[in-house]
Amino acid sequence: MKHRNISLSNEEKDVCSSSGCSNSPKRSIPRKRVEKVGALSLQGSGRKVHLCSNCYRIFKKETKKDRTMESLGR
16 A cells, blocks of 8 residues: 655644654544544644554554444445
């Protein structure tokens, strides 16, 4: 699978958007989708949330059931 590189032009985006995490971001996800999960506490504001690989793994585990239900409904 091809991964898209995130351009990190602002210094505030050099860290993960999850509070308490200081790793470099690997993925960007819409904020509303991450806020539905509730497992990650976010800092800052904006439409997109930048997550490191560890926080993205937590997000994926929390949304696994929802994603399978969506795929079955197609």
